[in-house]
Amino acid sequence: MRVIRHVAVNVFKESVRDKVLYSLVVFAVLLISISYLIGQLTAGQDMKIIKDLGLASISLFGLLIAIFIGIGLVWKEVEQRSIYALLSKPMSRSEFVVGKYCGLVLTLLINVAVMTIAFYALLAYINRVVDPAIKLSWPAPAVDPAMLKAIVLIMIELMLVTAIALFFSTFSSPFLSAILTIGLWVIGHFNDDLRNIGGVLGSRAAALIARGLYYVLPNFSAFDVKAQVVHGQAVPLGYVGLTSLYGITYLALVLVGAVAIFSRRDFK
Amino acid sequence: MDAISTESLTKHYTVGFWRPRPYLALDGLTLQVGQGEVFGFLGPNGAGKTTTLKLLMQLIYPTSGRAAILGKPVGDIGVKRRIGYLPEQPYFYDYLTAQELLEYFAALFGYAPAERRRRATALLDEVGIAGERRLPLRKFSKGMLQRVGIAQALINDPEVVFLDEPMSGLDPLGRREIRHLILRLRDRGCTVFFSSHVLADAEALCSRVAILVNGHLATAGKLSDILAFKVRGWELVVSGLTDAALQQAERQGHVTGATRLGESRYALELPLTPAPEQILAGLMAQGAQLVTLNPLRDTLEDVFVRQVSGASDPATSLGAGAPRMGPA
Amino acid sequence: MRTVITIIALLGAVVGLQAMQERRQPLGLPPGVTGNVLYVRSPEFMRRAALSYHALLADVYWIRTIQHYGGTKLAHDANKQYDLLYPLLDLTTSLDPYFDIAYGFGSLFLAEPYPAGPGRPDLSIVLLQKAMRAQPDKWRFREDLGFVYYWWLHDFVTAADWFGRASELPGAPNWLKPLAAVTLAQGGNLASSRTLWTEVFNTADVDWLRTQARFRLSQLDATDEITALERVVQAYRARTGSLPQSWTDVIRAGYLTAPPADPAEYPLQLDPASGTVTLARDSTLNPLPMTQAPATPAR
Numbered sequence: 001m002r003v004i005r006h007v008a009v010n011v012f013k014e015s016v017r018d019k020v021l022y023s024l025v026v027f028a029v030l031l032i033s034i035s036y037l038i039g040q041l042t043a044g045q046d047m048k049i050i051k052d053l054g055l056a057s058i059s060l061f062g063l064l065i066a067i068f069i070g071i072g073l074v075w076k077e078v079e080q081r082s083i084y085a086l087l088s089k090p091m092s093r094s095e096f097v098v099g100k101y102c103g104l105v106l107t108l109l110i111n112v113a114v115m116t117i118a119f120y121a122l123l124a125y126i127n128r129v130v131d132p133a134i135k136l137s138w139p140a141p142a143v144d145p146a147m148l149k150a151i152v153l154i155m156i157e158l159m160l161v162t163a164i165a166l167f168f169s170t171f172s173s174p175f176l177s178a179i180l181t182i183g184l185w186v187i188g189h190f191n192d193d194l195r196n197i198g199g200v201l202g203s204r205a206a207a208l209i210a211r212g213l214y215y216v217l218p219n220f221s222a223f224d225v226k227a228q229v230v231h232g233q234a235v236p237l238g239y240v241g242l243t244s245l246y247g248i249t250y251l252a253l254v255l256v257g258a259v260a261i262f263s264r265r266d267f268k
Numbered sequence: 269m270d271a272i273s274t275e276s277l278t279k280h281y282t283v284g285f286w287r288p289r290p291y292l293a294l295d296g297l298t299l300q301v302g303q304g305e306v307f308g309f310l311g312p313n314g315a316g317k318t319t320t321l322k323l324l325m326q327l328i329y330p331t332s333g334r335a336a337i338l339g340k341p342v343g344d345i346g347v348k349r350r351i352g353y354l355p356e357q358p359y360f361y362d363y364l365t366a367q368e369l370l371e372y373f374a375a376l377f378g379y380a381p382a383e384r385r386r387r388a389t390a391l392l393d394e395v396g397i398a399g400e401r402r403l404p405l406r407k408f409s410k411g412m413l414q415r416v417g418i419a420q421a422l423i424n425d426p427e428v429v430f431l432d433e434p435m436s437g438l439d440p441l442g443r444r445e446i447r448h449l450i451l452r453l454r455d456r457g458c459t460v461f462f463s464s465h466v467l468a469d470a471e472a473l474c475s476r477v478a479i480l481v482n483g484h485l486a487t488a489g490k491l492s493d494i495l496a497f498k499v500r501g502w503e504l505v506v507s508g509l510t511d512a513a514l515q516q517a518e519r520q521g522h523v524t525g526a527t528r529l530g531e532s533r534y535a536l537e538l539p540l541t542p543a544p545e546q547i548l549a550g551l552m553a554q555g556a557q558l559v560t561l562n563p564l565r566d567t568l569e570d571v572f573v574r575q576v577s578g579a580s581d582p583a584t585s586l587g588a589g590a591p592r593m594g595p596a
Numbered sequence: 597m598r599t600v601i602t603i604i605a606l607l608g609a610v611v612g613l614q615a616m617q618e619r620r621q622p623l624g625l626p627p628g629v630t631g632n633v634l635y636v637r638s639p640e641f642m643r644r645a646a647l648s649y650h651a652l653l654a655d656v657y658w659i660r661t662i663q664h665y666g667g668t669k670l671a672h673d674a675n676k677q678y679d680l681l682y683p684l685l686d687l688t689t690s691l692d693p694y695f696d697i698a699y700g701f702g703s704l705f706l707a708e709p710y711p712a713g714p715g716r717p718d719l720s721i722v723l724l725q726k727a728m729r730a731q732p733d734k735w736r737f738r739e740d741l742g743f744v745y746y747w748w749l750h751d752f753v754t755a756a757d758w759f760g761r762a763s764e765l766p767g768a769p770n771w772l773k774p775l776a777a778v779t780l781a782q783g784g785n786l787a788s789s790r791t792l793w794t795e796v797f798n799t800a801d802v803d804w805l806r807t808q809a810r811f812r813l814s815q816l817d818a819t820d821e822i823t824a825l826e827r828v829v830q831a832y833r834a835r836t837g838s839l840p841q842s843w844t845d846v847i848r849a850g851y852l853t854a855p856p857a858d859p860a861e862y863p864l865q866l867d868p869a870s871g872t873v874t875l876a877r878d879s880t881l882n883p884l885p886m887t888q889a890p891a892t893p894a895r
Contacts, residue, residue, distance in 0.1 A: 006375045010361070017363040080359050085420055088325050088353035088430075089376040090345045193656060195618070196663045215611045222617060246613040253606035260599045266328040268281075 003091040004099040011073070011103020012110075020065060024111060027061050028118045035122055047138045048230055050126065054119040055150055055226045062112055062158045063185070066104070070165025071177035073100045074258075078267060087267075094259040101166050101255060108158050116151055140232030149240050150229045156247035157223035161185060163251040164218070167258040171265070188220030218250055269339045271428045271459035272301040272324065277333035279319055293319040295483045296333065301461055301476070303427075306454050308470035308491075309463040311480035312576055317463040318356055320480070321432050325353055337428060349377060352426035356433050358417035362406035366392055366416050369405060370423055377424045391419040396445060410437035418446065422453075429453060431462035435469055447473060467572060479575050486575040494571055502538040505559035506551060509534050513554040522547045537564065654692030657684055661698070662804070665705060669712060678714035682706060685723060693730035697802060699723060703740045704796070704808060707748045717748040738762035739772065743792055746779065747885070756780035769795070789885075790816050814859040815881050822884075825856055825864065825873045839871045 035050045074097065077083040087096065120143060127135075127142035140146065164184055168177035187194075194214040197207070222243050225235050277297040282288040294316040301307045311317050322328045324335055326343035340347045360369050370388035371381075379387065392401045395415040400408070408416065414437045421429055434450070435443045443466075450473055453460055464470055470477055471491065478488035487494065501524070509532050517523040517536075525537035538544050544561060552558070661684040668676050685702040689695055703724050707717035721744055727737040742758030745751040756779040763772035775788050790813065797809035828851045832840050840846045843855040843866055856864045862879035875882055 002378060003376055006372065010364075010372055014361065014363050081355065081357075082360050084322075084325070084327060084355035085353065085358060085360065085373075085417070087327060088348065088351070088355075089373055090348040091376060092345060190656065193659055197659060215614050216607070219614055219617070242613065242617060246610065246617060249606060249609045249613060253603065253610055256599065256602050256606060260603070264329075267322070268328070 003095045004102060007091075007096060007099025008101075008103035008106055011100055012106050015065075015069060015104070015107040018069075020069065020107065020111075023061055023065065024114050024118075027057055027115055031057055031119065032122060035126070047126070047142060050123070051144075051147070051230045052226065054122070055147065055154070055230070058112060058115045058119065058151065059154045059157075059226070061115065062108055062154065063161060065108060065111060066158045066162040067165050067178060067181050067185075069104055069107070070162045071169050071174045071181065073104060073166050074169040074262065075172075075174055075177070081267075083267065093263045097166070097170070097259045097262050098255065101163065101258075104162050104166070105159055108162065109155065112151065112155055112158070116148075138232075140230065144229065144232075146229045146232075146235065149235050149237075150225050152240060153223040153225055153243060153247075156244050157220060160218060160220075160247050160251045160254070163254040163258070167254050167261075170258050170262040184218060185220055188218040189224075191217060191219040191221050219246070223247065269303070270300045270336075271303045271305070272299070272307075272335075272337055272461055274299045274320075274324075274335040275333055277320070277323060277335050278331050279316075279323060279328065280331040292483050294323070297480075297485055299478060299485065299488065301459060303459050304454070304457055305476055306450060306460045306474050307462070308474035308477040309461060309480065310465065310467065310470055310477055310572065311463075311486075312465060312572075314482075315480040316483040317480055318432055319483075321353075321356075321430055321463060324430060349424065350427045352421035352424065352429045354417045354421040354429075354431045354434060357436065358413055360405050360413070360416065360420075363404060365402050365404050366397060366408070366419075367401040369416065370420055373420050374423050387423055388419075391422055392416075394422075394449070395419045396442075411439065411442055414438055415442070418449070426458065428459040428461065431460065433464055434462050435464065435466050443469070479572060481576050487571070499540070499563045499565050501540055501564040502544045503560075503562045503564050504536045504538055504544065504548060505529070505534070505561075506536065506548075506556040507533045507559055509551065509556040510554065513551060513556060516554075517547070517551060522550065533559075650691040654688050654695055654698075657688040657691065658695065658698055661685055661688055661701070662802075665713075665804075676711070681714055682716070682719045682723070686726075689723070689726060689730075693727075696727075696731075696734075696736070699727040699737065700740065700796075700800075701802060701805060703744060704805065707744055717744050720744045720748075733765060735762045735765035735768040735772070738765065739768075739792075739795075742776075742779075746792070747789070750783075752779050752783040786816060786819060811881075812885070815884055818858045818860075818875060818881050819884055821856065821858065822864065822873045822875075825866075826871065828852070829866070829871045829873065833871065839868055840866065841868045842866060 031054055034053060077086070083096075087093065091099075123142045123144075130142075135142070161181065165177060165181045168180050172180070191214055194210050194217070197210045225239075228235050274297050277294060279292075279294040281291040281293055283291045297316075297320060309317055309320065319328070323330055324337065324342055335342045337344075337347050337351060364372065367385075367388050370391060371384040374384035374387050375381075389398075389401070392398050395418050397412055397415050397419075400412060405413070405416070414434075418431070418434060421431065431450075434446055438446060447469060450460055450462070454473075460473075474491055476488070476490050477494065479486045514523070514526060514534065518526070522538065522542070523536045524539050527535040529535055538547055548558060548561065661681065664680050664684055665678065668678050668681075682702070685698055685706070688698045689702075692698075703720040705713045706720040706723065707713065707715070709715040721741065724737050724741045724744065727734070728741070731737065738758050739762040742755045742762060745758065746755035756776045759772050759776035759779060762768055763776060771791055775791060778785065778788055793809050793812045793816065797806055797813065800806040800809060828846065829840060832846055832849055832851060836849070840849070843852065846852050846866075847854065858864055858875055858879055858881055860880045862876040862881070865874045865876055867874065875884060
């Protein structure tokens with residue numbers, strides 16, 4: 001555990017010094033400027049767009065970090081051979097992989113937390129300056145705690161994407177890993193369509209395969225409750241819980257796979 | 269208990285994607301290194317030295333055979349606590365400073381923060397880069413990185429140290445410093461296993477050596493034994509030697525080679541017999557003067573080259589057939 | 597070995613959780629509410645957002661269209677709405693203006709009266725006009741437009757006009773011109789209807805369309821049968837001086853060999869008082885479309 005902690009902290013240090021966290025500044029500035037402009041144009045009526053933009057940015061920036069750092073996590077150490085010295089220290093290969101994973105998750109957590117705080121601060125400000133009459137037309141309050149449910153699910157989604165990127169990083173080059181990870185993410189978002197495609201396909205065998213894939217491939221669309229919270233529709237806690245459990249189980253599966261592959265590798 | 273032992277350690281690679289061909293990197297290496305020894309693991313490039321070290325560090329897995337360190341199979345985490353490793357052409361994390369890197373590695377061993385700092389500072393001092401410890405590693409030269417590499421290998425006061433080309437990238441001053449360091453380690457009771465193709469270092473430091481050629485162990489044993497019978501002649505430097513005297517000595521078979529160093533000044537190669545004093549007396553009788561007289565020994569290089577080019581010398585009582593030697 | 601067991605166990609857990617989730621979906625949202633199916637409503641925005649993948653995205657929306665239509669049609673909800681059908685078709689065809697099957701599907705099913713469809717022939721017209729703007733040289737769309745006026749709105753003058761215009765385009769089948777003439781002269785008639793539906797049946801790419809066309813053709817067959825049987829009944833009356841009381845009478849008189857059934861195998865009903873023949877009340881071919889008298893459009 002100690003080893004995992006130190007490896008994780010090291011990954012975090014790297015991301016900080018890598019100026020990844022400067023993307024936060026970009027996010028904050030972007031969000032604030034656009035929201036301000038929208039506020040000017042629509043006299044505060046389009047709270048929906050501001051919320052949509054905020055949630056989408058948190059999700060998108062998080063995704064970019066998860067993928068583009070995730071694909072290099074293991075590969076870079078192997079390629080640069082810094083892993084030789086590291087593995088001669090008292091740690092197992094699994095501790096190395098898990099440590100790297102936790103480090104990136106820590107980075108993501110801090111990113112998402114800071115973006116969330118900035119986002120809520122902006123919403124609070126808008127809430128204060130806007131005409132109360134307009135507020136009545138909003139389907140949900142500006143500073144809506146229900147959005148946290150969406151953000152929690154976004155975080156779990158990011159953790160799963162990170163695990164997948166890390167998995168590919170244990171054996172393939174960054175370019176290929178990026179394509180595979182992004183590919184899985186896209187397919188996972190159309191998972192619902194995969195379920196229904198059976199109704200449109202001709203052959204029964206193809207429909208069965210599609211159904212099988214629907215169960216096995218990561219169902220990323222389940223993590224997306226952004227539309228619901230923005231419209232003020234109730235998202236039951238049971239759903240958040242079940243989906244989070246799904247996400248965590250799936251990422252555990254992916255990590256076990258990553259450790260299995262990494263443990264058997266020869267480092268030439 | 270041996271510090272290091274291997275038994276028929278073999279590594280095959282398959283090379284090529286479409287028509288994979290087997291490539292034998294290491295073939296049946298059986299070796300023992302006793303505790304407290306300084307052991308030189310020698311061989312030309314591509315002989316399998318780095319492969320062996322990686323197998324010992326479990327960076328790669330053997331195709332067959334076994335290896336053990338301090339009595340436990342390689343990869344044992346408890347043993348990793350007691351060893352240190354310097355990889356070939358080390359590379360670390362650009363974004364850390366030297367001090368941070370060492371403290372990071374120290375943390376992996378479980379030392380408390382104060383202890384980590386103390387060790388890091390002390391080691392960086394010992395390898396001679398105390399002044400640069402707060403510099404990010406991306407600014408380090410090759411030689412400086414090498415020193416950092418040695419420092420990190422020693423962070424835990426290891427009982428066995430594995431050094432892959434420890435002198436590479438160092439200037440002559442640096443090499444001398446590291447040589448002294450290795451001797452200090454030996455004095456502390458540490459076992460040092462290093463691979464090199466700088467034979468002079470091996471000659472100066474090692475008690476035992478092994479020579480690896482094309483994945484096979486060509487010879488192994490005490491250095492003194494390998495070099496024992498190697499006085500093969502003498503080198504005599506004289507001045508005031510006339511051409512006539514030289515020609516006469518050559519005709520008599522007293523001189524097997526001559527190099528002109530200057531005006532009637534020659535470096536002569538004398539055979540083993542007759543005794544050199546006799547030959548010298550004969551030349552002095554003709555007016556020559558002695559400058560120096562030295563025995564001509566096989567250097568480790570000569571042994572090395574001979575092993576590599578495949579010739580086997582019966583004078584080496586340790587041919588490829590009997591690689592095993594007991595601890596020194 | 598332990599790793600393999602762990603992986604299998606986790607995989608099982610993942611599939612199990614996915615199945616649990618599926619059973620609880622949708623998110624407790626009331627039916628008919630949009631959910632995730634149509635997060636973006638504006639076709640303009642969608643086309644831009646899709647970058648170069650609009651054709652692919654059109655396919656995705658097409659699949660959702662069919663799923664929405666089929667799902668709603670099969671649902672037993674009293675309040676079911678087809679409210680997404682037009683927006684989905686609009687998105688599909690905005691992303692891919694050459695998605696001909698979508699136009700065809702839309703023109704047919706948008707006009708289908710409730711509960712088999714939203715009953716909006718006006719939306720069919722809008723969709724087909726969009727099709728004609730995108731592909732002005734395709735005779736098919738003009739013919740489809742004429743079809744909507746003919747079958748759903750019973751506006752035979754406009755229908756004839758569009759059939760005529762369709763016949764002028766290259767590739768138009770040679771029955772279009774006479775169809776235009778007949779429609780103009782006689783309004784709706786069985787032969788024209790049969791021609792149109794046969795065309796749909798022959799060129800349908802999707803099961804839905806083919807099934808629908810077959811259904812309509814069966815209805816036309818039933819209408820033909822009914823007409824023929826009513827003539828038999830009149831002949832019977834002419835011979836015997838009174839209307840038959842049941843099919844048995846007609847069979848005994850030698851006009852039929854067995855009680856008649858409609859193409860869906862439901863027995864046809866004879867009304868002894870008026871001599872009219874109708875479908876069985878539970879026949880799946882109900883209600884027969886009226887091809888002669890103008891009916892009020894669905895909305």
